[in-house]
Amino acid sequence: MQKKCKxxxxxxxxxxxxxxxxxVDIRRPEEWQLTGTVADSILLTFFDAxxxxxxxxxxxxxxxxxxxxxxxxxx
Numbered sequence: 001m002q003k004k005c006k007x008x009x010x011x012x013x014x015x016x017x018x019x020x021x022x023x024v025d026i027r028r029p030e031e032w033q034l035t036g037t038v039a040d041s042i043l044l045t046f047f048d049a050x051x052x053x054x055x056x057x058x059x060x061x062x063x064x065x066x067x068x069x070x071x072x073x074x075x
Contacts, residue, residue: 021071
Protein backbone atom coordinates (compact mmCIF):
# COMPACT_ATOMS: atom_id res chain seq x y z
CA MET A 1 0.00 0.00 0.00
CA GLN A 2 1.47 3.34 -1.06
CA LYS A 3 1.13 6.08 1.54
CA LYS A 4 0.56 9.68 0.59
CA CYS A 5 3.35 12.00 1.74
CA LYS A 6 2.77 15.57 2.88
CA UNK A 7 5.13 17.97 4.61
CA UNK A 8 3.47 19.54 7.65
CA UNK A 9 4.34 22.29 10.08
CA UNK A 10 4.45 21.84 13.84
CA UNK A 11 1.12 23.67 14.11
CA UNK A 12 -0.51 21.12 11.78
CA UNK A 13 0.71 18.18 13.85
CA UNK A 14 -1.80 18.09 16.78
CA UNK A 15 -4.90 17.32 14.65
CA UNK A 16 -3.01 14.53 12.89
CA UNK A 17 -1.93 13.04 16.21
CA UNK A 18 -5.57 13.05 17.34
CA UNK A 19 -6.25 10.69 14.41
CA UNK A 20 -4.11 8.05 16.22
CA UNK A 21 -1.07 8.75 14.05
CA UNK A 22 2.23 7.08 14.89
CA UNK A 23 5.24 9.32 15.38
CA VAL A 24 8.35 7.66 13.92
CA ASP A 25 11.67 9.31 14.72
CA ILE A 26 14.10 8.32 11.95
CA ARG A 27 17.04 10.36 13.26
CA ARG A 28 20.31 8.92 14.56
CA PRO A 29 20.75 8.01 18.25
CA GLU A 30 23.20 10.90 18.63
CA GLU A 31 20.45 13.28 17.53
CA TRP A 32 18.01 11.74 20.00
CA GLN A 33 20.52 12.30 22.79
CA LEU A 34 21.24 15.86 21.67
CA THR A 35 17.65 17.08 21.28
CA GLY A 36 15.54 14.48 23.05
CA THR A 37 12.63 12.52 21.64
CA VAL A 38 8.87 12.92 21.47
CA ALA A 39 7.01 10.93 24.13
CA ASP A 40 5.58 7.65 22.80
CA SER A 41 7.40 8.00 19.48
CA ILE A 42 8.86 4.98 17.71
CA LEU A 43 12.65 5.27 17.46
CA LEU A 44 13.57 3.72 14.12
CA THR A 45 16.77 5.10 12.61
CA PHE A 46 16.73 5.27 8.81
CA PHE A 47 20.40 6.10 8.11
CA ASP A 48 23.44 4.48 9.70
CA ALA A 49 26.46 6.46 10.93
CA UNK A 50 27.92 6.49 7.39
CA UNK A 51 24.72 7.80 5.83
CA UNK A 52 23.71 4.47 4.31
CA UNK A 53 20.16 3.17 4.42
CA UNK A 54 18.29 -0.07 3.89
CA UNK A 55 14.80 1.07 2.86
CA UNK A 56 13.38 -2.46 2.54
CA UNK A 57 14.72 -3.51 5.94
CA UNK A 58 13.51 -0.27 7.49
CA UNK A 59 10.01 -0.76 6.04
CA UNK A 60 9.91 -4.32 7.39
CA UNK A 61 10.72 -3.02 10.87
CA UNK A 62 8.14 -0.25 10.50
CA UNK A 63 5.45 -2.71 9.36
CA UNK A 64 6.12 -4.82 12.47
CA UNK A 65 5.43 -1.82 14.70
CA UNK A 66 2.74 0.17 12.88
CA UNK A 67 -0.39 -1.07 11.09
CA UNK A 68 -0.65 -0.13 7.42
CA UNK A 69 -3.78 1.99 7.95
CA UNK A 70 -2.23 4.18 10.68
CA UNK A 71 -1.13 7.68 9.61
CA UNK A 72 2.59 8.35 10.11
CA UNK A 73 4.43 11.44 11.25
CA UNK A 74 8.16 11.17 10.51
CA UNK A 75 10.72 13.19 12.42
